Structures are given as structure tokens and as C-alpha cells.
Amino acid sequence: MNEIVPNNRLLIAFVEVNSDLTTRADREAAELLRQHTDDLERKHEGGDAITAPAARFPMAASELFGSPES
Numbered sequence: 001m002n003e004i005v006p007n008n009r010l011l012i013a014f015v016e017v018n019s020d021l022t023t024r025a026d027r028e029a030a031e032l033l034r035q036h037t038d039d040l041e042r043k044h045e046g047g048d049a050i051t052a053p054a055a056r057f058p059m060a061a062s063e064l065f066g067s068p069e070s
Helices: 004-017 024-045 059-063
Strands: none
Touching: 004 024, 024 059
């Protein structure tokens, strides 16, 4: 958790700073990642890590910095 949230926030910031180089799909994936990260942080800060709802990791986010398709 101490590494995941900051790393996720860094990835989101990269997309925001380079929005002119990203696609709409990239920006949508970054927004889903932001929602997931916010939920994850809230879930663990509240001490209710088992029952608090949280958005699952968006699979599209795993491809944010992959190589472009040919």
C-alpha cells in the first residue's frame, strides 16, 4: 500500500502532464486508475480493509505505458 498508491499517483501524473501525447483511451484508463487508487487508499485508511468497497484495478491501466500497437 505504501508503494502502490504513490506509484499509481505518479502514473496518473505522467498522463496528465503529457496529455497532448496521449489518446482518449489513455486518459480514460488514467481516470479509472485514479478512481481505483482513491478507493484503495480510502479502504485501507479507514481500517475496514475487508468490507469497504473499492473499484478493481483497471486492466486498461496496465497498458498505459506499453509499446504502441503496430
